[in-house]
Amino acid sequence: MYDYLPKRQNNVAHLVSLALLLLSVASFVTSALIPNGLRVIPQAVGLILLVPLIQIVSRYIVIRYLYRLCPYEDGNTDIEVYAYRGGARMQLVCRVGLEEITATAPLCDANRKPPRGLRRYNYAPDMRPREALVLSITNADGDCEVLLCPDEVLTKALTKLPKTQSPTAE
Numbered sequence: 001m002y003d004y005l006p007k008r009q010n011n012v013a014h015l016v017s018l019a020l021l022l023l024s025v026a027s028f029v030t031s032a033l034i035p036n037g038l039r040v041i042p043q044a045v046g047l048i049l050l051v052p053l054i055q056i057v058s059r060y061i062v063i064r065y066l067y068r069l070c071p072y073e074d075g076n077t078d079i080e081v082y083a084y085r086g087g088a089r090m091q092l093v094c095r096v097g098l099e100e101i102t103a104t105a106p107l108c109d110a111n112r113k114p115p116r117g118l119r120r121y122n123y124a125p126d127m128r129p130r131e132a133l134v135l136s137i138t139n140a141d142g143d144c145e146v147l148l149c150p151d152e153v154l155t156k157a158l159t160k161l162p163k164t165q166s167p168t169a170e
Contacts, residue, residue: 002069002157006149012127013060020053060127066090067123067150069157079158081123081148094123094146100139104159107132107147120145133158 027046031039066082081094105111111134114120124132124147133155135146150158 001071002153004067004151004154006065006067006125006151008125009130009149010126010128013056016127017053017056017061020049020056024049024053056127060125062086063125065123065125067148067154069154077157079154081146083123094121096135096137096139096146098158100137101135101158102138103136105134105136107134114145118143118145120147122147124149 024046027042027049031042031046034042062085063083064085066084068080068082069077070080071077077098078095079098080092082090083093084090107129120134121144126149129147129149132147132149135148135158137144137146148154
């Protein structure tokens with residue numbers, strides 16, 4: 001079994017959430033300084049700015065991911081992705097067998113967006129990851145893509161190994 005906890009590589013989510021928070025606070029302060037009839041407009045803008053702030057904070061700042069390679073007795077290996085929100089309780093959000101992975105590609109400008117009609121599950125800890133891997137998967141649920149930020153050991157296991165072997169991590 002091999003575990004990897006991806007680290008955040010950039011602070012885009014922190015900067016965007018800080019900007020949204022400051023704009024929201026500024027709109028509430030502005031509403032206190034203007035006449036009664038027009039206070040509703042900056043207050044509404046402040047509330048509207050709080051919605052993306054909450055979404056960005058709950059998705060990119062609070063959540064942490066754990067990638068785990070799990071070899072089984074029958075020779076198959078799964079990659080599991082766990083999400084946790086600061087506590088000890090982890091939730092399994094993705095499990096894919098290595099035999100279900102049809103292609104892997106590093107994230108670049110050409111594949112930054114998924115192909116039309118294909119679902120991409122994003123398990124990267126950053127808003128705009130610098131180094132990531134796109135896994136194309138075909139299983140009983142259909143075709144999809146998974147975006148991960150693996151280290152060298154996981155990248156090697158996901159791209160180089162034949163589908164019949166299981167990786168052994170040192």
